[in-house]
Amino acid sequence: MKINISRIIIFCFVIFCLFVFWLGLKKNINYDTESLIGSRISNFQLNEINHNNQSISEKDLKNNEFTLINFFASWCAPCRTEHKYLLKLSDKKIKILGVNFKDKKSNANKFLKELGNPYDFVAKDSEGKASVLFGIYGIPESILIDNNLTVIKKIIGPIDQSQYNEILNLIR
Amino acid sequence: MLSNIGIGLIVLVLILSFLTIYTASLDLKMPGQSIKKGIYKLSLFQTTFTVLSFFTLIIGFINSDFSLSNVYENSHTTKPLFYKIAGTWGNHEGSLLLWVNILVIFSYLFLVFNHTHNKKFRLYTLIFQNILILGFSFFLLLNSNPFNSIYPIPLEGLGLNPILQDPALAIHPPLLYVGFVGCSIYFSAAMASLISDYRGKLFAQSIKTWVKISWCFQTLGITVGSIWAYYELGWGGFWFWDPVENASLLPWFAITALMHSLIVLEKRNTLYSWVVILCLSTFILSVTGTFLVRSGILNSVHTFASDPSRGIYILLFLSLMIFSSLIIFFTKYKKETYNFNLKSRETFILANNWFMVFFLLTVLIGTLYPIFLDVITSVKISVGPPFFNIVIVPLVVPFVFLMAIVPKFSWIKLQNKIFYKILFLILCGVIINLFISHFFGKYSFLSNLIFIVAIFLILQSFLDIKKLINKKKKPELSRIISHLGFGLLVFFIGINHQFSLEEDFNLKVGEIKKTKNYEINFEGIKIRESKNYKAIVGNFKLINEKNDLVQYLNPEIRIYSNPETLTYEAAIKTKITSDLYLTMSNVSRSDYYNIKFQNKPFMIWIWISALMIVIGGFTQLTLKKNED
Amino acid sequence: MKIKKIIFIIYLSFFVPLHTNENSSELSEIYKNLRCLICQGQSIADSNSDFATTIKLVVQDLINEGKTNDEIYSFLISKYGEWIVYQPTFNKNNFLLWTLPYVVLVAGGFIILFIIRKKQV
Numbered sequence: 002m003k004i005n006i007s008r009i010i011i012f013c014f015v016i017f018c019l020f021v022f023w024l025g026l027k028k029n030i031n032y033d034t035e036s037l038i039g040s041r042i043s044n045f046q047l048n049e050i051n052h053n054n055q056s057i058s059e060k061d062l063k064n065n066e067f068t069l070i071n072f073f074a075s076w077c078a079p080c081r082t083e084h085k086y087l088l089k090l091s092d093k094k095i096k097i098l099g100v101n102f103k104d105k106k107s108n109a110n111k112f113l114k115e116l117g118n119p120y121d122f123v124a125k126d127s128e129g130k131a132s133v134l135f136g137i138y139g140i141p142e143s144i145l146i147d148n149n150l151t152v153i154k155k156i157i158g159p160i161d162q163s164q165y166n167e168i169l170n171l172i173r
Numbered sequence: 174m175l176s177n178i179g180i181g182l183i184v185l186v187l188i189l190s191f192l193t194i195y196t197a198s199l200d201l202k203m204p205g206q207s208i209k210k211g212i213y214k215l216s217l218f219q220t221t222f223t224v225l226s227f228f229t230l231i232i233g234f235i236n237s238d239f240s241l242s243n244v245y246e247n248s249h250t251t252k253p254l255f256y257k258i259a260g261t262w263g264n265h266e267g268s269l270l271l272w273v274n275i276l277v278i279f280s281y282l283f284l285v286f287n288h289t290h291n292k293k294f295r296l297y298t299l300i301f302q303n304i305l306i307l308g309f310s311f312f313l314l315l316n317s318n319p320f321n322s323i324y325p326i327p328l329e330g331l332g333l334n335p336i337l338q339d340p341a342l343a344i345h346p347p348l349l350y351v352g353f354v355g356c357s358i359y360f361s362a363a364m365a366s367l368i369s370d371y372r373g374k375l376f377a378q379s380i381k382t383w384v385k386i387s388w389c390f391q392t393l394g395i396t397v398g399s400i401w402a403y404y405e406l407g408w409g410g411f412w413f414w415d416p417v418e419n420a421s422l423l424p425w426f427a428i429t430a431l432m433h434s435l436i437v438l439e440k441r442n443t444l445y446s447w448v449v450i451l452c453l454s455t456f457i458l459s460v461t462g463t464f465l466v467r468s469g470i471l472n473s474v475h476t477f478a479s480d481p482s483r484g485i486y487i488l489l490f491l492s493l494m495i496f497s498s499l500i501i502f503f504t505k506y507k508k509e510t511y512n513f514n515l516k517s518r519e520t521f522i523l524a525n526n527w528f529m530v531f532f533l534l535t536v537l538i539g540t541l542y543p544i545f546l547d548v549i550t551s552v553k554i555s556v557g558p559p560f561f562n563i564v565i566v567p568l569v570v571p572f573v574f575l576m577a578i579v580p581k582f583s584w585i586k587l588q589n590k591i592f593y594k595i596l597f598l599i600l601c602g603v604i605i606n607l608f609i610s611h612f613f614g615k616y617s618f619l620s621n622l623i624f625i626v627a628i629f630l631i632l633q634s635f636l637d638i639k640k641l642i643n644k645k646k647k648p649e650l651s652r653i654i655s656h657l658g659f660g661l662l663v664f665f666i667g668i669n670h671q672f673s674l675e676e677d678f679n680l681k682v683g684e685i686k687k688t689k690n691y692e693i694n695f696e697g698i699k700i701r702e703s704k705n706y707k708a709i710v711g712n713f714k715l716i717n718e719k720n721d722l723v724q725y726l727n728p729e730i731r732i733y734s735n736p737e738t739l740t741y742e743a744a745i746k747t748k749i750t751s752d753l754y755l756t757m758s759n760v761s762r763s764d765y766y767n768i769k770f771q772n773k774p775f776m777i778w779i780w781i782s783a784l785m786i787v788i789g790g791f792t793q794l795t796l797k798k799n800e801d
Numbered sequence: 802m803k804i805k806k807i808i809f810i811i812y813l814s815f816f817v818p819l820h821t822n823e824n825s826s827e828l829s830e831i832y833k834n835l836r837c838l839i840c841q842g843q844s845i846a847d848s849n850s851d852f853a854t855t856i857k858l859v860v861q862d863l864i865n866e867g868k869t870n871d872e873i874y875s876f877l878i879s880k881y882g883e884w885i886v887y888q889p890t891f892n893k894n895n896f897l898l899w900t901l902p903y904v905v906l907v908a909g910g911f912i913i914l915f916i917i918r919k920k921q922v
Contacts, residue, residue: 003503008503011499012499015495015496015499019488019491019492019495021544021545021548021549022464022470022488022544023485023488024548025470025544025545025547025548026468026469026470026481026484026485026488027481028470028547028548030469030470030471030472031472032472032553032838032882032884034838034881034882036553036882037880037881037882040879076762103761103762103851103855128855128858129851129854129855129858130855130858130859130862132855133855133856133859133877133880134880135880136880136881138838138839138852138881139839139852406847407847408843408846408847410847413842415842416842472841472842473841473842474840474841474842474843475842511916511917520917523913523916523917524913527906527909527910527913530905530909531902531905531906531909534901534902534905535902535905538898538901538902539898542895542897542898546894546895550894552883552894553882553883553884554883554884554889554894554895555836555883555884555885555886555887555889556887556889556898557834557836557844557887557888558833558887559833559834559887559888560887560888560889560898563888564899564902568906675829677828677829677832677846677857741849758849760854761851761854767849767854769846
């Protein structure tokens, strides 16, 4: 077999492709938005769940050293499992903004009465449109930001013990 | 017990493969032109055992024998009989068994039907094909065994996905596999032809029929899959450029290119190396497609349940195939002289191949790019319908144009006058079109071009048919039918894409929505209990405001219990002129229903055109004797 | 003569009235270009999921505010990453994706010309 440059190139190219396939097998095909860490959250304005005349915006969050923005709903089962970690966090030096997603006011109030209210402010997002501003695509989801409104951690799904510890590390 | 029978049969097939390879290698050294009778017997036994193993699995499904883990995972006692049987190939392991079956059956048929050809060539083909059979049989036994048994035997199965319980989907895999796997035989034949130096016209004649058979079934399989997607999946589309769909389209481009190049190879004894490359590439693409679909490397609506070990095995097999074909091709390559006249038919076939390769590589790049980007840079992107439409559709215009003018050029002769006449007229058409689209401002320039060339091809085909009836020359009939079908397909897809009406809105029971030309009245909801599901049926009254025609449509939301799934059944009213398409889903935690309403003009003609293409192919198979 | 008739028919086909439904077809087009993040390979247009419902509302709002298609896509990409659009943006990552097919087309053309010319010489 003649060894010439084009044949070597072809062989190398095939080896490269097969190698990429092999590496590709190990990659996770499910997409998540964790790569958006480091970006700033956008400007927003949300009303308080029980009092329409009270609102909160990104300017208010600049005053906090750290804020955890937690999207939850009364109809969401995993939100119940993560709730105890939110309660624990409410004692630490971190402010928690709860956003009630696509929910009825009465149900949300019942939920918080039953499980406890860890939130410094409960906002409502009845149509879910505000969640898009934060890049949320499922419930529960939480975003940890600093006083520059930069996202330092994204938690997709309920907060578990290891993520709770990570949050504690980050807000030290 | 079925488990043991099944595994036993596969092991027998494996042993027979080894024996076949061994005896064929011995027979290679023997003088004379006929193959030892024993080899035929081995092949026949091999076929018998393989088919029996497939029937064993089918029996397992029919009897709901849950001692077989495959039956347990994919069936249920309450499934209707037809779908129990279809469940055999509706899963990874069963379809792999079907794959092995087709490899073996084609191996035997090729051996038996090619006795006019060179002995060494046929023996080498048999050897290579059996190496493929070995590879897949080992994969089957070691990793994806449909005859694995479980103990204790469960009382009930996990159930077949309700979406798969559909007649079109039941026959779609077997049809597609005859296409996909059928190309294995000319892969082996190409390797054999290189090694035994059996080239040119004779080689073309030996594989011709097999290429056509695999092409017909591949086209039919893709069409049936699209018809199923349209009627069953509830989004009103029939092609999504999903990776699994692309995996079936890639070999189709290659087989189409091959089919056309074979004509040149047979008539003019040239393009041999290119034909070999196509033969090798087609099956390589099939296996690559299988890899993409079954390894779990891509995110798709169609994927089988994934398992990384499968991916590694298939990748290994794919690598061996590619390297061995590259090595054999490079060692046995002989330089060819090409003898073309620029404006003759060969050049058009080359052009066809040129476009086919372009379409193929575009789809391949579009499908694989996200994987490469993710592995190299960890950036995840999506490549979907907009990409493929933007890159491919504009090039369909010159492609269809070339198809339309090809018949004007017979072999070798130069036809200058006609050539320049056509060029001039089409140029006029383009200029006129430019003025019109500028004047009206609303026309899509591209879709107009599509319509022009498609109509050109259609009318040209009708003229050809007229000529045919007058001269009574049969051979061209199949080409005309297929090309006419293709022209119609392009035309109707263009119309459907350009003139479809789509509306997406939310309604509560009792509300009315007025869209352009239609008034949609959400009259009510009914609950219907059926054998294995509960249906929420919507009653919709549609009034066509142009002609006051009233129609009723009943889309459904079906709740299945085994396994627990939700499906959305579209209400489709098919007419000659258009389809009305309505789907309904409920918005969670609300009284609203999300309604998708579509009016799709000439939808059924898309299927008719696609089937016409297939009929053209089958016509040529049956009119074999009247070549030249 | 026959060809002139064909061209005439084609010319007539330009006068088939084209009804474009501006708003809803534009919405449909946008929905089809957006990917449902929680589904297995479905667009926002085809998906019946919660996420799809939310995105549809947001897109409708943005259209009513007068945003162009590109602005809507940029907005969603900034929130969810490039994965959410089916038409890859033309940037340094996707440069090869958009150019390779045409490179192949041109290269193929040259190869064929080269093969044909060989004999003419």
